[in-house]
Amino acid sequence: MFLDETAAGQWVSSAELFRADLAEQLRTGSVQELDDLEVGVALTELLQSEFLLYGTSGGERLADQQARLAVRGLRATLARLGLSINLPWTDFTSFRSYWLAHGGHGSWAARREMVGEVFDPILARLYARQDDPRTGHIATPALSALPDPAAIHDHLRRLTTSVDTDPRLAVSVAKDLVESTSKLVLRERGVAYSNSDQMPQLVARAQESLGLQAGGVSGDSDEARALKTLLGSLARLMLGLAELRNQIGVGHGRESVPTWVRPRHGRLAAGAATTWCNVMLETLGDPDAPWRSPRSGA
Template sequence: MANGRDLISKKTRTEFREFLVGSTLREIENEFSSAGLVPDRGFDPQLGSQRREFVEQYYHNVDFTNPSDVDKVLRVYEAILGECESNLANPSAYGDPVVLKREYDRLIGCVRRDGYDFVDGKLRPKGDTVAMRHLAATAQQLDAEYLAAQVDRLSEAVEQHPDLAIGQAKELVETCCKTILSELGEPGVDRLELVPLVKRTMAHLHLMPDDVSDAAKGAKTIKAILGNLAMISQGMAELRNLYGTGHGKHASHRQLPVRHARLAVGAATTLASFLFETYADRQCSANSHGPDGA
């Protein structure tokens, strides 16, 4: 199994652990058990603190590259942040609201850096992070180490190096298509440029507009969506030529705005996720019918 990217960073886990040092062991147990988590009592992190070690025993049973496991930890963090907000709204319930506000801001900063927003009591992945989490899970399922590494680099680059992220987004779609076509036994995929590569992948997955029956409900709309989906690759290739880091640039070259990089990366990850999910669905359908098509 490939090692995917941790969906909650070590720094964030440590900050929340340190915050919980101010709680009782029973309170820590209640927070984690309410989220469906159990501690690994056989794990000894040797931190010299019962509370720190107890939190680490819970962490030790979590696969931080697995979205399902991570969602449980996020539920714990939601409860902690929600209680902080409640205490800040009622200062008399907490010893020093200034200290609490500082700790709360630090925790919020950590989850934001990991790609989550705390809204209405819930930690929600930012838009592009949702698709990236799906891709991270896909990389694990396919044992695709190179794909996992690309997701990691793309996640890190989009905010700090938007021009670099454009090129990496294009490469991500290329990897997706080549992986699918290779699994299907299609020869010569390494020689294809991005646009024909995506079109060939969509054709193999029966995702071309002509694959939709005119008699199907909403056929016209579905055909339009599929046509626009194919155009994402054209746009990615053009942006890569204009802003990507793979070509020499004039000294007066202006960097692509971060918001546009997010849009491009979001489109690329959405396309890759959709293609992978369609491929998996086709494989499940084929396997359920057996080799004789029964």
């Protein structure tokens, strides 16, 4: 979050010049080349450290206005991850007012506890996300291919929050994510589609528009055959997702509920969907992708 960078990345450094421009960008969307999860961890660690310093020994690097910008950026980043933070203050001045009203006067220990109560739970959830398989994750460079990725962010948020609590819903959301991605790719490529088009047709047309269909790979080398196999498997994976959604997803006015569905099934659907979407969107945004000047496909 400071101008000069260290191994901790663009968001945390020993330098003293705060990057207000990056904090402002976070309020409106992801920052290109930066992963929201990594940004969320770095911002949370930064703010926790700053408020701890202010409440105890001093030496904080941010000013009030900068702290407010960082808090707003953190809230927006967490929202894109389907998370939130219960932070009862927004800067150092309001933190001081908070601790004076809640028994923190003259007690560094009390202030440490206040900061820990706010930041420790969200850090634990963020660290767990880093350690676990990336359910509902699309890389920031892939999202940067779209002028407005709001629909994708919405699906990802619902995927993240439903996999463990409602895996059948997660399967349905995974299919919706693929359909939205297909339509966005087709729109960017200027290819017509209808709202009545089904997911398999949308997937096939979107892959073809980017030269990612198996038949779009020319040549008979070992590399070409392997690529054809992968691209064909990618399309079949999406067909399987559509069929799974039809069998266990929410909707369709079912007469019975499939009780065997577990979070692992929701995670399987989410992983399949995000794998496909990452490939599609990264190819869409790649300035050297063959669809821009067709050669051998993919």
